[in-house]
Amino acid sequence: MGESKRRKDNLGEKYGQPEPILPWLTFINKQQAEQFVKWSTQGAWLGIFGLVFLWVMVRFIGPWAGWWQVQ
Template identity: 60%
Template sequence: MGDSKRRKEILGDQYGQEENVYPWLPLKKSQAQKFVQWTTQGAWIGIGALVAYWVIVRFIGPAFGWWEVI
């Protein structure tokens, strides 16, 4: 008997269903992966916004004479 058949007999109705990340946490592995993708994308957007803000404050502001304020 192959390993997949043994696994199917052992798991029964749960065979082929996605596992939870932890047994006590109702979060599937694909949901956890999507969460990581979203947070990574959000972090890069935040880094880009921070760089854009820094460029505005550092270079564009003084070019328009706002250096006295800073």
Template identity: 60%
Template sequence: MGEAKRRKAALGEEYGKESKIFPWLPISKSQGEQFVKWTTRGAWAGIGLMAVLWLTVRLIGPAFGWWQVN
């Protein structure tokens, strides 16, 4: 008997199903990995937008306010 058949006999109906992160949490490991991937991508997008906003305020903003000094 091969290892796969032995594992299938031991697990019964749970064989082939994805394992969960925690038994009480209805999220599989692949769903958790996908969540981490998307949140990391979103965080980098936020960092990029913040850098663009900072450059806009720092470099372009003073050009519109030069006539208001004293």
């Protein structure tokens, strides 16, 4: 008997269903956890680029655009 068949016999109805990330957290499976990590990583990079853009605007473009008002 192969390992796959043995696992299928042991799991019964649960075979092929997503595995929970923790035994007591049955409503969050490993695939959902991976998707959360993917989305949060993309959101973090978006925030970093937004912060850099805002810094460039305040540091360089702001003083350059307002120099004529001071004189």
